[in-house]
Amino acid sequence: MIRQYELVERVKAYDPAADEAMLNRAYVYSMKVHGAQVRANGDPYFSHPLEVAGILTDMKLDAATIVTALLHDTIEDTVATYEEIESLFGPKIATLVDGVTKLSKLEQASERTKQAENFRKLLIAMSNDIRVLLVKLADRLHNMRTLHFIEKPDKRRRIALETMEIYAPLAERIGMHQLKDELEDFAFAELNGEARTSIIRRLSFLRDQGGDLITRISDQLARTLANQGIDSWVSGREKRPYSIWRKMEQKNISFEQLSDIMAFRVVVDQMPTCYQALGVLHASYSMVPGRFKDYISTPKRNNYRSIHTAVIGPEKQKIEIQIRTREMHEVADFGVAAHWRYKQSNGIVPDGGAPEGTQYRWLRELLEILEQAANPEEFLENTKLEMFTDQVFCFSPKGDLIALPRGATPLDFAYAVHTGLGHSTVGAKINGRLQTLRTELKNGDQVEIVRSKGQTPSPSWEHIVTTGKARSAIRRFLRNQQRDQYISLGKAMAVRAFQSLGRDLTEKAIDGALSKLKQRSVEDVYVALSQGLLTDRALLEAIFPGERPEDTGDARVLPIARGRLKRKRAENALPIRGLIPGMAIHYAGCCHPLPGDRIVGIVTTGKGVTVHAIDCKTLESFADAPERWIDLAWELDAEPGELHVGRISAVVTNEPGTLSQLASVIAKNRGNIANLKFTDRSSEYVEMMVDIEVRDLKHLTHILAALRADPAVSSVERARG
The missing domain is CATH 1.10.3210.10 (Hypothetical protein af1432)
Known part of the structure; x- marks a missing residue:
């Protein structure tokens, strides 16, 4: 000790x-x-x-x-x-x-x-x-x-x-x-x-084979620079085991395929000398293309500054070289601790580095994520995203430098500039050419964001962005938007509840009953109603004790808009997963979804959710509004209860008794014709659309098979629209 x-x-x-x-x-x-x-x-x-x-x-x-x-x-x-x-x-x-x-x-x-x-x-x-x-x-x-x-x-x-x-x-x-x-x-x-042990053993083997290779290369680099009048301190080291392992994973290569496991640092006195040293080394040794990075001109967000290059150096070895001043070298090793020392001693940042506070920009971005996160776990997830180490440097049309993690997209760029800009993004011009929002940005790209006042974030954007700041901002917007939909739907339900007593809805009445309802605001009451956490009877009882509507029916709210009457189990919940309890729903008349179909829901403010089959053509009109989509699925293990309408298109021979024969086949297979419409007629055939009440997709398929076996039926298919 x-x-x-x-x-x-x-x-x-x-x-x-x-x-x-x-x-x-x-x-x-x-x-x-x-x-x-x-x-x-x-x-x-x-x-x-x-x-x-x-x-x-x-x-x-x-x-x-x-x-x-x-x-x-x-x-x-x-x-x-x-x-x-x-x-x-x-x-x-x-x-x-x-x-x-x-x-x-x-x-x-x-x-x-x-x-x-x-x-x-x-x-x-x-x-x-x-x-x-x-x-x-x-x-x-x-x-x-x-x-x-x-x-x-x-x-x-x-x-x-x-x-x-x-x-x-x-x-x-x-x-x-x-x-x-x-x-x-x-x-x-x-x-x-x-x-780690395997990599250490291999490094040891190479060290034994090459002797004191690092020292020999360091001395040769120092002599090369000294011959051109550049005073420098050159040191070399093997890359650390984890750095080697990460490169093997990222590039999907073996240890034997790595050719730059040695890194050398050239430390000089002044910043201009860094570029002189770079010129001498590139003139003396062959440069490896694509490996040059100038972090002096464009420092990393942590104020790291250095020139990185790779050359085929002394003894024909492929090596990485980092060129920096003494102050840059100290900041590279000790980072903000070195910066703190300089600040304590004289308040001057060495070598014209980043101004005070610039190196803490990432910290302010993390604080923004903290404000927008819904819970600690989401904050931790987005923070990990925000702490990527590999970066790309992009420029705004005005020349402002924006540092982003590798793999970032124009959406990340927009949110890095301003959250409002991100929310309204509809496209981006990269180096003057219009590109998709999924385009991966590269070093040096100039990015111009195309925006629209009517644009809002889409749930699909979460899968496009890379930065935690962008993802947290998108999630916060979508949470607020969903709450707005809940409020609108809950208010409509409250209006109907008040009307059942012959009264008009007043928020003042609800506000006076907040303590009884255990809610903090009128909006919270609406949300609770739409989520099924509060019933209309409980709402009315809290506001108008003792009063009863003429026909309250069941105590639970069942706001089914244009829903079909259930023949059985009317008191049971709808057999659909993914719906918010108590939310109003109805089945789309354009596709007539049946249990067994893949389904989605489309949210319409004030009307609830319309259930569509996944292949319904009507869904194309909602392609630009993915925030209105809800993933739904039928409860496969639910007991048979509600009857659904399946629509078929049939072509039958134009003969007496054909229609009764078709109806007989449907009846024998426990189907019930709810509607029938002739769509075309000729001397030989009649084409018709028939709506049949069935239990599920399997039931309809069974009826279709029976109809195809009947000689009076020329063709029959399930119909859409």
């Missing part, structure tokens, strides 16, 4: 003005309150916050952050309280500690819900002070270093998965690549230990 004076000396070495008394007080207080607690490996628990503080001293962070690290588990795991921390160390430290503290008292059934809630709190806290995230990442790093001491495999895997999905991307987002690499490596070892 780090001794007390050693920790203080570490901090004072890079921050002579640090509050030594506060550091000593935090060390002693943390050791005291953790007392005899021990970790899974048997070490005193106090060793954990101490190691976390040690990790942060390596990043040269300020004394307040180090004190927060020492205290970060005190509120959660000891008798210490927020008020006590505030009184001893001040409100700022107390706020930081509370931000890192988990929501340990959440009584949630789902572990995933608890994880999502913890992440929501962490996000809110770090939006106020990014040091909360720095402490949390250092905390997670030390936990991963000691993960193997946890006995339960399921718990180890859950922690490793959470690290890979949330904390490693977060570290990447704030530019802390060194910490991200270590987190990924530990998580990879737990999630796929065999693959």
